[in-house]
Ligand code: HEM
């Protein structure tokens with residue numbers, strides 16, 4: 001008998017939504033000098049989240065573990081074929097097509113973030129700046145495919161995957177679910193990220209008593 005079972009542990013869900021917020025925020029603040037601190041803060045957050053996810057992929061719960069969604073090319077092709085026939089095979093964890101997007105998003109996030117750090121440290125030069133921008137846009141394209149895939153799978157399986165990524169629940173057999181949500185780790189992640197957002201940059205806000213009219217070159221946009 002199918003019932004609601006826990007699939008996504010809390011750290012995976014906290015990771016996902018913080019990653020989405022960090023990516024969107026970093027993207028929206030990328031153009032202007034004025035928002036550079038926010039951009040860099042969110043970029044570092046994204047790097048920290050991915051570092052966590054790389055570890056969690058080895059020690060995390062069943063459906064968070066990379067082993068559970070490392071598919072062979074043949075399995076990916078078979079899944080895509082089943083999609084095209086409008087009879088997609090159902091996977092409780094990530095499906096084979098979705099898993100490709102997941103690995104691509106992790107890789108592009110890592111690459112974009114690392115290139116950003118090098119550019120920020122002024123050691124990269126034009127090529128790294130170019131790379132940073134190209135990988136960021138490539139990631140945007142994969143995010144669009146990812147969201148389209150989530151919507152398509154949700155419709156075809158008549159199953160709300162977005163809600164699953166929020167509640168952690170899907171319908172399935174009791175023995176397919178995970179036993180522990182690891183809520184404590186999710187709480188720690190949230191606390192660390194919020195503390196980082198509030199504490200960065202280490203220099204803090206501009207002191208109130210500084211006479212800004214004395215500044216000869218105020219921040220210019222771009
Ligand atoms: C991983 C998420 C990130 C995304 C999506 C992202 C995206 C972008 C994009 C699209 C630009 C180009 C803006 C333009 O047209 O000028 C840019 C510029 C920049 N980013 Fe990021 N970035 C990310 C992370 C980071 C990180 C972690 C750092 C530094 C620690 C960083 C530092 C910079 C700097 C310094 C620039 C300006 C480069 C220039 O002068 O053109 N970024 N970012």
Ligand code: HEM
Pocket residue numbers: 012015016019020021023024053063064093094095098102105106143146147150161162163165
């Ligand atoms: C904006 C940037 C986004 C990024 C970088 C991103 C990235 C990811 C990653 C890395 C995973 C794998 C989760 C894991 O196993 O750790 C994932 C899964 C998922 N994401 Fe996103 N995501 C983004 C936006 C969204 C949005 C806007 C939605 C909702 C419409 C969404 C819905 C989902 C769902 C439902 C899953 C689970 C897929 C499944 O059932 O196999 N994502 N996403």
